Amino acid sequence: MKKITLWAFSTAFVLNACAQQNPTAVKYAQLISADDAKKHLSILASDAFEGRETGKPGAEKAANYIAAEFKRLGLQAPVNGSYFLNVPLTENALKVTAFTVNGKTFEYGRDFFLNGAYPDNNINVNDIVFVGYGTDTEIGNTDLTGKILLWINEDKPEAGATPNTSYRLTANRTKTIKYLQSKKPAAILAANPGITAALSRFGKSVTSPRLTIKDAAAKPANTNAPLFNITTTLADELVKPSGKTYDLLKTASAAAVTPALNVTSAVVINYATTRGDVKAVDVLGYMPGTDLKDEVLIFSAHYDHIGLNPDEKAKDKVNNGADDDGSGTTGILEIARAFAQAKKDGHGPRRSILFLGNVGEEKGLLGSEYYSEHPVFPLANTITDLNIDMIGRVGYEYIGKPDSANYVYAIGSAMLSKELHNVGEQANNTYTKLHLDYKYDDPNDPNRFYYRSDHYNFAKHGVPIIFYFNGVHDDYHQPGDEVSKINFPLLAKRAQLVFYTGWELANRDKRPLVDGKASE
Secondary structure, rough: OHHHHHHHHHHHHHHHHHHHOHHHHHHHHOOHHHHHHHHHHHOOHHHHHHHOOOOOHHHHHHHHHHHHHHHOOOOOEEEEEEEOEEOOOEEEEEEEEEEEEEEOOOOOOOOOOEEOOOOOEEEEEEEEEOOOOOOOHOOOOOOOOOOOEEEEOOOOHHHHHOOOOOOOHHHHHHHHHHHHHHOOOOOEEEEOOOOHHHHHHHHHOOOOOOEEEEHHOOOOOOOOOOOOEEEEEHHHHHHHHHOHHHHHHHHHHHHOOOOOEEEOOEEEEEEEEEEEEEOOEEEEEEEOOOOOOEEEEEEEEEOOOOOOOOOOOOOOEOOHHHHHHHHHHHHHHHHHHHHHHHOOOOOOOOOEEEEEOOOOOOOOOOOHHHHHOOOOHHHHHEEEEEEEOOOOOOHHOOOOOOOOOOOEEOOOOOOOOOHHHHHHHHHHHHHOOOOOOOOOOOOOOOOOOHOOHHHHHHHHOOEEEEEEEOOOOOOOOOOOOOOHHOHHHHHHHHHHHHHHHHHHHHHOOOOOOOOOOOOO
16 A cells, blocks of 8 residues: 555656646636636626526526627537527426424425425325434334335434534435335425525525426426425424424434334425426537547536525625636636637647536536537547636635635546546646645535536546536625625636646547546
């Protein structure tokens, strides 16, 4: 182990020490400037664009702006002569007409929310089953058919390990849900202490109409039991007739294997969904390569955000999304400008480049999902996706630190290709010298950032990716995500790193070797 580690370190040191800057790359990277970035972002994240919500006029304005810039830069329109790839979406507006426990009413968006899309249903049962962490040993021979299950949506504590207690589903918990659904219950109520805070902050967005890809919506109806995320206050009400609290039951389940517990509680849940078509587009700008033009490098960023603030009393009506992801979209435009000028001057890339503005990321990575399923250029010929999502601010963990204006989180670079990781490292060591932070570069990270932006839809198809990210902050998905709070020199420097990495990938002799497997 030590010999291998020392060899790898020595090799990396020699490579980095010997790397020399390419003056041509430097010349065009310098076109990526704070001033030019500010011009773009001041338009994209202005109130006039109304938060760029997918399917709304603001998103259409943003798409037209991006397409106009691609045209101005001389990029080709690759979708049958258009810059727009239609993404057929269906809006699913869920209305919960009843959610009562023992006669007490609970509110959608305050006490619970529904995960996924399910057929209309009226559920009326008189008992529930507390299934603990949902393991086979806890359930045993208990008949769950037609029952409402109360499930602890956390990892079960294990000696010597720190459990993941986030409400965001891990791979193991997703498997548990499938196992529970195979028992044919009426519904699964997933309790987690983080739901209260999440709904307080994001309740309006999680209860807004849900978008799905239209061809996906046309598939057979989901017959699995619906999964409701619920607060622990609601969980307490469910188990109250047993004389115990949810926390007591949870503690017992964490300490040992406890059998499923039947509780007599009258539960009524009624919900229905109305549907309608939504207009949405990905925006594509294409630059053909030279001798390796059949291979394609993608630079991606989502241009959509969460739209207008539904709080009628709010002074600020617009969620401008300057950082999320106006900053990434601006970065893509700046990188495109640099490559376009290089091509005009006779230094065009060997490989082709696709600049991809995705729609619907905030609605579930929909634009990138649709592109990955209906690619304009074959994914087999797509060598890498360099995805930018939030590069204009300083995240929580760097506030007040000496390197707060000289870092970026890099996620996923080695998961499919160690060679791609090395390309990214060398580009940074040779040119930008940012602190590349790999803290979130882990599919098991509780935040699950690897799964939460558009790169993932390429990674799951075996396309190597790097995801560039500055971390979350107080204004994440809030009206305070304004242009005035963007650090434009830092945005430009991070975009330059992506440019340098892309320059190498577009011009090197061989595409990155895929030697890893995408995490699910």
